[in-house]
Amino acid sequence: xxxAVLQLDPLRxxxxxxxxxxxxxxxALVFALDSRFAEVIRSTSETLIGxxxxxxxRDNLTKPIVDRPAGEPLVALINSVEExxxxxxxxLDLVEGWAVLLDDFPWDDRQFDQYATKRGExxxxxxxxxxxxxxEIQRIAAQGWALWDFARHCTxxxxxxxxxxxxxxxxxxxxxxxxxxxxxxxxxxxxxAQRDVKTGTLTADLYRPKVASMIIWHGVTGC
Numbered sequence: 001x002x003x004a005v006l007q008l009d010p011l012r013x014x015x016x017x018x019x020x021x022x023x024x025x026x027x028a029l030v031f032a033l034d035s036r037f038a039e040v041i042r043s044t045s046e047t048l049i050g051x052x053x054x055x056x057x058r059d060n061l062t063k064p065i066v067d068r069p070a071g072e073p074l075v076a077l078i079n080s081v082e083e084x085x086x087x088x089x090x091x092l093d094l095v096e097g098w099a100v101l102l103d104d105f106p107w108d109d110r111q112f113d114q115y116a117t118k119r120g121e122x123x124x125x126x127x128x129x130x131x132x133x134x135x136e137i138q139r140i141a142a143q144g145w146a147l148w149d150f151a152r153h154c155t156x157x158x159x160x161x162x163x164x165x166x167x168x169x170x171x172x173x174x175x176x177x178x179x180x181x182x183x184x185x186x187x188x189x190x191x192x193a194q195r196d197v198k199t200g201t202l203t204a205d206l207y208r209p210k211v212a213s214m215i216i217w218h219g220v221t222g223c
Contacts (some may be wrong), residue, residue, distance in 0.1 A: 006032035007072060011206055018219035023127060023182050026086055029077050030126045033057070033091060034119075036074060037098035038153075058095045061088050068179045087130035093122035095148070098107045105159050110194030112147070112166060124186055128179075141177040141190045144170035148193035152202055164202060171197045184219060191218050 008016065012031045019027040037054065044200045045048035059069050082088055097119030100111055107115075120142035124134055134142065147167035154160040177190045191214065196202050203211065217223065 006008070006077065007035060007161050008032060009035065014212065014215055015188050015219075018184045018188060019127075020182055020184075021219070025077065025081050025084070025125050026187055029074075029081050030076065030091070030094070031125050032074055033094060034098075036190075037095065039056060041098060041101045041107050044102070047102045051099065054099050054102075058092060086126070090122040090126040093118045094126070095103050097122060105156050106162070107159070115150070116143035116146045116166070120144070124183075127186065128183055137174045137177055138179070140170050141172050141186075144197075145186075145189050145193050148196065148202075160202075164196075167193060168197045168200075185221065186216055187222070190220055191215075 006028060012035070014026065016027050016031060019036055037057070040053045042084045044053065060075060061078065063122055065082060068075050068079060069074075078088070078091075097115055100107075100118070102113040121134060121139055123146075124138060124142040125132075128134070135185060140160070141151075144167045147163045147170070149162045151167060153164060169192075169208040171194050173209070177187065191202075192206065192211070195214070205211075
């Protein structure tokens, strides 16, 4: 399925290029759902409406394929990936992770932890295989990535700084983050987050030649 149809942003399209052929649809699906849920949060001014829109996706993820609506490209991709044997369980956690964004700011420790765990770990678990346990380092990296991405897009100064501080603490607690070849797109995302942690500053613009070069180099070599 065309990446443009799934409305993936340029960063995710570039990262997706380094997924193994057999893994590509799973990555495309989780990236597209992650983006769709982000759009739900951005475009929702009333909590109840946001909950209803996320619930629609949760319900369809639990329905048999024959009962899902036709005509929605993302639902068609869900069907295709499930028919290939993927466990959709982690995607239900992804919905829950985004639902935390409907809570008022500022957050407490529980909300930060729930968001980071549900969103970050579900993305990593889905593409690597729900039957495969993440290592402790991979779990930390998944949570750190989610907090980094939140900080990059959050307009609330206090929340942005707190999320980035928590992200930095997580990545500072691990020496290195490793994945096998099937996890190359995930290691790219971690590299981007670790790059900002190292400099202590969130990169304002990821669409620059220097960043693209780093992604391409790591995507090809794993270094």
